[in-house]
Each structure stands twice: as structure tokens, then as C-alpha cells.
Amino acid sequence: MKISNLSIKNNLFLAPMAGVTDRPFRMLCKSFGAGVAVSEMVTSNSLLYGSEKTKRRADHEGEVDPISVQIAGADPKMMADAAKYNKDNGAQIIDINMGCPAKKICNVMAGSALLKNEKLVHDIVHSVVNSVDIPVTLKIRTGWDKDNRNALKIAQIAEDAGIKALSIHGRTRACLYKGNAEYDTIASVKQSINIPVIANGDITSPEKAKYVLDYTEADAVMIGRAAQGRPWIFREIEYFLKTGKHLELPTVNEIHITTIKHVKDLYSFYGEERGLRVARKHISWYTKGLKNSAQFRASMNKIEGCGEQINAINFYFEELKEISAFIPYEELQITSKMAPV
Numbered sequence: 001m002k003i004s005n006l007s008i009k010n011n012l013f014l015a016p017m018a019g020v021t022d023r024p025f026r027m028l029c030k031s032f033g034a035g036v037a038v039s040e041m042v043t044s045n046s047l048l049y050g051s052e053k054t055k056r057r058a059d060h061e062g063e064v065d066p067i068s069v070q071i072a073g074a075d076p077k078m079m080a081d082a083a084k085y086n087k088d089n090g091a092q093i094i095d096i097n098m099g100c101p102a103k104k105i106c107n108v109m110a111g112s113a114l115l116k117n118e119k120l121v122h123d124i125v126h127s128v129v130n131s132v133d134i135p136v137t138l139k140i141r142t143g144w145d146k147d148n149r150n151a152l153k154i155a156q157i158a159e160d161a162g163i164k165a166l167s168i169h170g171r172t173r174a175c176l177y178k179g180n181a182e183y184d185t186i187a188s189v190k191q192s193i194n195i196p197v198i199a200n201g202d203i204t205s206p207e208k209a210k211y212v213l214d215y216t217e218a219d220a221v222m223i224g225r226a227a228q229g230r231p232w233i234f235r236e237i238e239y240f241l242k243t244g245k246h247l248e249l250p251t252v253n254e255i256h257i258t259t260i261k262h263v264k265d266l267y268s269f270y271g272e273e274r275g276l277r278v279a280r281k282h283i284s285w286y287t288k289g290l291k292n293s294a295q296f297r298a299s300m301n302k303i304e305g306c307g308e309q310i311n312a313i314n315f316y317f318e319e320l321k322e323i324s325a326f327i328p329y330e331e332l333q334i335t336s337k338m339a340p341v
Contacts, residue, residue, distance in 0.1 A: 001035075001196060001219055001220060002196075003036075003066075003093060003135050003137065003164050003165045003196060004135035004164040005135070006066050006092065006093065006135060008035045008036055008066065008220075009035045010033065010035040010238055011035065011213075011219060011220035011221065012033060012034050012035050012036075012209075012220065012221060012223065012234050012237055012238060013034065013035065013036045013037070013038065013167070013198055013200075013220055013221070013222040013223070014026065014029045014030075014034045014036065014037035014038060014222070014223060014224075014227060014234075015038060015167075015200055015222045015223060015224035015227075016038040016039060016040060016041060016070040016095065016097070016139070017040065017224055017225070017228075018040050018041060018100075018102075019040065020040070020228065021037060021038065021039055021040050022039075022040060022056065022057070022269065022278075023056075023059050023060065023061070023062075023063060023269060024262060024265035024266050024268075024269050025037075025231075025262070025282075026039065026063060027062070027063055027064065027265075028231050028258070028261075028262055028265070029227055029231045029234060030063070030064045031064075031231075032231045032232045032233075032234045032235050033232075033234035033235040033237075033238045034223075034227075034231075034234045035220075036066060036068050036093070037068065038068045038069075038070050038095050038139075039057060039058075039060075039067075039068060039069045039070055040057050040070070041057075041070045041071065041072040041097045041100065042054060042057045042058055042069060042070065042071050042072070042082065042086060043071075043072060043073065043082070044071050044072060044073025044075065044078040044079045044081070044082035045073065045078065056269070056270070058086060058089050058090075059269075060089075060090045060091075065092060066092045066093055067090050067091050067092045067093070068091070068092070068093035068094075068095055068137070069086040069091040069093070069094060069095065070094075070095040070096070070097050070139070071083060071086065071094060071095070071096060071097065071128075072096075072097040072100065072105065072110050072111060073110050073124075074110045074113075074114065074120065074124075076120075076123040076124045076126075076127035076128075077127065079096070079124050079127060079128050080127040080128050080130070080131035081131075083128045083131050083132045083136070084131050084132060087132045087133075087134055091134065092134055092135075093134060093135050093136075093137055094128060094132060094134060094135070094136045094137070095136075095137045095138070095139055095167075096124065096125065096128055096136065096137070096138045096139070096163075097110070097111055097139060098111065098112060098114045098115060098121065098138060098139060098140045098141075098154070099111065099112050099139040099140050099141050099167070099169050100112060101141070101173045101175075101176050101177075111173075112140070112141045112144070112172075112173035113144075113173070115140060115141065115143055115144050115148075115150060115154060115173065116144050116148070118150065118153060118154065118157065121154055121157055121158075122157050122161070125138060125157065125158055125161040125162075125163055126161045126162075129161050129162040129163065130162075135164040135165070136162070136163055136164060137163060137164055137165040137166070137167065138154075138158045138163045138165075138166050138167070139166075139167040139168075139169070139200075140154055140155075140166065140167070140168055140169070141168070141169045141171055141172055141173055141175075142168065142169070142170060142171060142172050142182070142185040142186075143172045143173070143185075144172060144173050144174065145172050145173065145174035145175075146172055146174065146175075148172075149172065149185055151168055151185050151186075151188075151189050152185075152188055152189055152192055155168075155189045155192060155193050155197075156192065156193065158193075158195075159193045159194065159195050163195060164195060164196075165195055165196040165197070165198060165219075166189070166193070166195060166196070166197050166198065167197075167198040167200055167222050168185070168186045168189060168197065168198070168199060168200060169181070169200040169201045170182045170183050170185065170186055170199070170200065170201035170202070171201055180202060181200075181201030181202040183199065183201075183212055183215050183216050186199045186216040186218060187215060187216040187217065187218075190216055190217050190218055190219075191217075196219040196220065197216070197218045197219055197220075198218060198219065198220040198221065198222050199212050199213070199216050199218035199220070199221050199222065200221070200222035200223075200224065203221050203222070203223055203226060204226040204233075205226075205233075205236075205237075206236050206237045206239075206240030206241070206246065207240070209221045209223075209237045209240070209241065210240065210241060213241075221237070223237075228282075228285040229282065229284070229285025229286040229287075229288060230285075231258070232250050232254075232258075235247060252317060252320045252321050253317075253321065255286060255317070256313070256314075256317035256318075256320075256321075258286070259282075259283060259286045259287075259313055259317070260310065260313060260314070262279075262282055262286075263275075263279045263282070263283065263309065263310065263313065264310075266278050266279045266282070267279070267306055272306045275306070276303075276304070276305075276306050276309055279309065280300060280301055283297070283300055283309075283313060284297045284300070287316070290320065291320060291323065292316075292319070293316075296312070296316045299312065300312060
């Protein structure tokens with residue numbers, strides 16, 4: 001597919017997730033087949049451009065194209081300035097966050113809170129689009145709550161402003177991540193606009209990805225929490241969409257190698273002290289649902305040294321390999337089902 005003048009290798013996107021889609025995770029998911037991996041949201045507050053957190057979130061060194069950076073805020077001029085700042089620092093796509101349901105974001109009228117103010121949506125998207133000469137995309141939810149689903153109106157505002165692609169999570173802000181995502185609104189939006197539509201929400205398997213693409217006629221799917229601890233989901237979906245068949249599941253050895261590489265990349269990116277703490281959640285995701293993993297995860301959270309953490313991971317997976325070279329399919333399914341989007 002294409003987003004404006006940018007060619008994307010496939011129609012599989014990694015969703016932006018605060019505290020998750022840092023550079024190491026984006027690069028990992030791209031290596032497993034994600035066509036686009038959107039960054040954690042970067043604040044539009046210029047006073048924070050110099051903070052270490054913001055610098056890390058805007059760090060794309062060595063990352064495979066395209067570089068997509070999500071910005072968040074509620075002031076049109078500040079959002080435009082943030083877009084220019086990130087474009088100057090390597091962004092090839094600017095994504096506007098109007099989908100985050102977190103209270104701390106909505107309380108400052110950013111994220112999905114913007115869906116309540118269509119005039120402000122209009123002003124922000126126009127300001128950002130006019131500020132940069134690279135594609136601008138938008139991520140939204142279906143509306144503020146079930147009585148106020150206005151995704152269709154927001155989509156029309158976005159297209160008229162020059163937004164080049166629209167991602168839609170099939171829940172309202174009020175739904176948070178509860179219940180099931182609905183795809184009728186996404187299908188309606190797809191029929192009403194001419195820019196690419198990317199469907200998001202509860203896409204946790206190759207079969208579900210195909211179902212959502214067929215049902216909504218969306219141009220692409222966006223995977224969120226289902227990729228946590230399972231970055232190979234992108235190659236699984238890509239293979240299934242091409243062949244109608246399932247790719248072989250990863251072996252214990254591949255999961256082991258992937259975990260170790262990811263953890264070491266986190267040490268390098270954050271520094272050892274911070275990297276060790278960030279690694280804990282990823283290790284938990286990689287092992288959730290696997291044999292004897294509950295005890296392993298409990299002990300992992302007490303480890304304070306990088307060498308000890310690596311040794312513990314190696315010991316755990318070596319024990320698994322003694323049982324079998326392959327993770328039982330049922331256990332991988334359990335892991336998948338435990339990862340909502």
C-alpha cells in the first residue's frame with residue numbers, strides 16, 4: 001500500500017503504545033514483518049523537547065523506513081511546531097493522536113478527548129498538515145461514547161484537511177479496552193472516504209486479521225497488545241493473508257534468541273539500570289502462558305543485575321528445550337488470548 005508518496009511493504013501496522021513502542025521494539029517488530037511501526041506519542045509541549053524521555057521517543061537511529069512519529073496535544077500551533085520538530089529529526093510520517101483513552105491525556109483535552117470538539121479537530125489537523133511537507137496520518141476511536149460515535153464526521157474533516165491515512169480503533173473512549181471491538185463503524189468510514197483506512201482493535205490472530213480486512217474492506221490492520229511478547233505475529237499474519245495457511249510456530253530456541261536480543265537492545269537503548277526494569281515486562285510477555293512461567297516471572301522481578309537477568313532467561317529457556325523444541329500450540333494460543341488489543 002501507499003501513504004501519499006511513501007510505499008509501504010505490506011498492510012500490517014504496529015500500533016503506538018506508550019511505554020512499549022520504543023525504538024528497540026519497533027525495530028524488532030519491523031524485522032518480523034511490520035510494514036509500519038508507529039512511535040510512542042511525543043508531547044507537543046516544546047518545553048519538553050529537551051527531556052531525556054522525549055529525546056528517547058524521538059530516537060530513530062538505525063530504524064528501517066518508514067519512520068512514523070505520533071504527536072499528542074490540544075493546541076493547534078504547538079502541534080504544528082511538534083510536527084516540524086519531529087520532521088526535522090527524521091520523521092517521515094507524522095501521526096496525530098486522537099485515540100488515546102488514558103485519563104491523564106484526556107484530562108488535558110488531548111487524545112480521544114478531542115473527539116468531543118470537532119472544531120478543534122478541524123483546527124489541529126489543518127495546522128499540522130500545513131506545517132510539514134511529509135504525510136500526516138490520524139488515529140481515532142469511533143467516538144467519545146456509544147451515544148456519540150462521530151468517527152464518520154471526524155474522518156471527513158481529516159480527509160478534507162489533507163490527512164493521508166486514518167487509523168480507527170473499534171471502541172469509543174468510554175469503552176477503554178473493555179468488551180469487544182466493533183467493526184461496523186470502521187466499515188462505514190471506509191465507504192465514505194478515499195484515503196487509506198487502517199482497522200485496529202482485537203486483532204490477535206491471522207484469522208482475525210483476515211476477517212477484519214474482509215468485513216471492513218479496510219486497507220490495513222493495526223496490531224497493538226497482541227504483539228507484546230509475540231512480535232512474530234506480523235509474519236504469521238502476512239503469510240496467512242498470502243497463502244491461507246499457517247506459518248510454522250516459533251521454536252523454543254527462536255523465542256529464547258528473540259528475548260535475549262530484545263533485552264540486550266533495551267540495555268543499550270536505556271542504559272543498564274533503566275533497561276533492566278523495562279525488560280521485565282517484555283520478559284513477562286514472552287513467557288506468559290508457558291510452562292512454569294509464573295514462578296519464573298516472580299523471581300525475575302527481584303533480579304537487580306543485567307548479567308543475572310540474562311542468566312535467568314537462559315536457564316529458563318534451556319529447561320524448556322529439555323522438554324521440547326516446540327512450544328505446544330495450546331500454550332501459544334493461551335498467550336495470544338491473554339493479550340487484548
